[in-house]
Amino acid sequence: MNNFIKQTKYLILRRITQFAVIFLYFAGNIWGWQILTGNLSSSQLLTIVPLSDPFAVMQMFFAGAAISIDVIIGALIVTSVYAIIGGRVFCSWVCPINPITDLANYLRRKFEFNKITKRQPSTRNIRFWVLGLSFVLSFFLLVPAFEFISPISMVHRGIIFGLGFTWAVVLVIFFFDMFVLKNGWCGHICPLGAFYGIVGKFSLIRVFHDVEKCTECMKCKEVCPEVQVLPMIAKNTGQVSDSACTNCGRCLDVCEEEGALSFSILGKNS
Amino acid sequence: MTERREFILNSIKTAGLVSLAGLTWSAYVDEVTAKTLILRPPGALSEPDFLSTCIKCGMCVEACANRDTKPKNAEPTLLLAKTGSNRPIGTPYFMPRDEPCYMCPEIPCVPVCPTGALDENIVSTKNKLDINKAKMGLAIVDKQNCIAYWGIQCDACYRACPLLDKAITIEYSQNKRTGKHSYLKPIVHANHCTGCGLCELACVTEKPAIFVLPLAIALGKVGDHYIKGWDKEDEKRVKNAKARLNKTDINKKSAIDNLNDAGDLY
Numbered sequence: 258m259n260n261f262i263k264q265t266k267y268l269i270l271r272r273i274t275q276f277a278v279i280f281l282y283f284a285g286n287i288w289g290w291q292i293l294t295g296n297l298s299s300s301q302l303l304t305i306v307p308l309s310d311p312f313a314v315m316q317m318f319f320a321g322a323a324i325s326i327d328v329i330i331g332a333l334i335v336t337s338v339y340a341i342i343g344g345r346v347f348c349s350w351v352c353p354i355n356p357i358t359d360l361a362n363y364l365r366r367k368f369e370f371n372k373i374t375k376r377q378p379s380t381r382n383i384r385f386w387v388l389g390l391s392f393v394l395s396f397f398l399l400v401p402a403f404e405f406i407s408p409i410s411m412v413h414r415g416i417i418f419g420l421g422f423t424w425a426v427v428l429v430i431f432f433f434d435m436f437v438l439k440n441g442w443c444g445h446i447c448p449l450g451a452f453y454g455i456v457g458k459f460s461l462i463r464v465f466h467d468v469e470k471c472t473e474c475m476k477c478k479e480v481c482p483e484v485q486v487l488p489m490i491a492k493n494t495g496q497v498s499d500s501a502c503t504n505c506g507r508c509l510d511v512c513e514e515e516g517a518l519s520f521s522i523l524g525k526n527s
Numbered sequence: 528m529t530e531r532r533e534f535i536l537n538s539i540k541t542a543g544l545v546s547l548a549g550l551t552w553s554a555y556v557d558e559v560t561a562k563t564l565i566l567r568p569p570g571a572l573s574e575p576d577f578l579s580t581c582i583k584c585g586m587c588v589e590a591c592a593n594r595d596t597k598p599k600n601a602e603p604t605l606l607l608a609k610t611g612s613n614r615p616i617g618t619p620y621f622m623p624r625d626e627p628c629y630m631c632p633e634i635p636c637v638p639v640c641p642t643g644a645l646d647e648n649i650v651s652t653k654n655k656l657d658i659n660k661a662k663m664g665l666a667i668v669d670k671q672n673c674i675a676y677w678g679i680q681c682d683a684c685y686r687a688c689p690l691l692d693k694a695i696t697i698e699y700s701q702n703k704r705t706g707k708h709s710y711l712k713p714i715v716h717a718n719h720c721t722g723c724g725l726c727e728l729a730c731v732t733e734k735p736a737i738f739v740l741p742l743a744i745a746l747g748k749v750g751d752h753y754i755k756g757w758d759k760e761d762e763k764r765v766k767n768a769k770a771r772l773n774k775t776d777i778n779k780k781s782a783i784d785n786l787n788d789a790g791d792l793y
Contacts, residue, residue: 294586
């Protein structure tokens with residue numbers, strides 16, 4: 258039991274934050290709780306603190322909307338928090354799509370799909386193109402373009418305000434990640450993840466690897482959803498420098514040796 | 528050499544993928560934003576501005592669902608467009624026949640809007656919220672199917688209207704068919720109607736004979752060519768008139784020469 262908790266500590270913590278966030282928004286709508294009202298696009302914390310999705314606000318800017326002070330402050334708050342704790346912390350600790358793609362990933366490993374198709378046919382840089390495309394389309398279509406197709410807000414909004422056909426979107430993403438491309442949505446396409454990756458370029462919390470304690474089991478590389486951020490495993494001591502890392506902590510969970518992988522503050526070398 | 532070729536080829540490949548995605552993506556957004564037959568909450572900006580400004584947070588919907596003045600057992604008026612509903616996804620709207628806007632005096636849905644897509648200024652007089660200024664749409668009477676126009680007595684919409692005797696008035700005229708009854712015809716006045724849709728809900732016909740349409744669809748536009756000369760307010764429009772002047776060159780020949788030289792008609 259102790260072992261189980263040790264091996265799933267961050268996973269459980271993440272599921273708790275993910276579902277707590279959704280639940281608080283849900284309660285805001287259904288029972289009028291005032292802890293979090295709105296949804297991930299824009300919301301209010303305890304009726305005072307505005308929070309807004311900075312990526313959505315940027316699309317609004319490109320769409321030519323007059324942007325209110327409230328959303329600018331909200332976007333700045335969200336941006337600064339993620340810039341400090343790690344941009345893509347959003348992806349693994351908050352985003353409602355994460356449990357879905359995690360499940361697809363888990364099943365891929367379970368059924369050993371990864372051994373059948375080893376080569377990934379596509380570059381992870383596609384997401385930056387999609388990010389750029391979001392702005393270009395927002396500019397020409399005069400609406401925040403990604404917000405019209407974003408499965409993230411669809412799922413999140415769906416849970417709070419009524420699902421509609423969102424289940425179909427969820428299934429498509431699930432099957433895409435499971436059968437078509439490993440880490441397909443979160444690791445290759447999602448422009449919001451790309452955006453938060455840029456935001457967290459200089460974030461403070463980093464996974465640290467101590468090569469002397471490493472047993473070279475390579476389990477971390479097996480579970481990591483952004484495996485290119487772990488080039489130093491079993492080679493040298495150091496921190497993850499690639500901001501594609503979502504700080505999900507799965508590598509820490511599965512690590513065999515206490516202290517071979519740990520969370521650290523930016524700048525730690527030894 | 529091969530490295531450079533590979534780079535160029537890969538770049539073009541990605542560009543191709545991205546344009547394919549952009550095509551489907553923009554086609555969908557174009558299609559769904561073209562849907563203008565949708566009623567927005569009070570204080571909403573014009574539809575194109577609303578679509579670019581609304582961040583789809585649903586706070587107006589929440590405020591509507593949790594308002595104090597909600598009638599018992601009433602469903603929330605405002606809905607958030609669901610995935611696959613064929614409406615601009617995530618934006619708030621309402622359907623009066625299911626649940627009209629009850630025109631709460633404190634307008635809970637508007638001040639919560641973080642982006643100003645629902646603008647307090649639109650529904651305020653002298654910095655005080657005033658729901659009577661809302662212009663969510665305009666009620667239209669289908670005279671062919673309104674039973675009051677048949678001569679059957681019904682004033683359901685007139686009674687339901689929160690701006691009684693202002694937004695809907697009853698016009699009396701003689702019913703020549705019977706010779707001894709009156710028509711009591713409902714007339715909607717666009718300058719007072721807020722588009723709340725209480726009339727649409729109250730209408731007794733199977734499919735309502737009075738229904739709310741968005742202003743952009745329900746109203747025409749006169750343009751600068753016609754001015755109410757008897758109305759001082761309306762006369763001011765002359766100053767900003769931007770009517771097109773069509774100038775045709777006048778033929779310099781005399782009228783008779785012009786007719787004679789016109790050549791054969793066919």
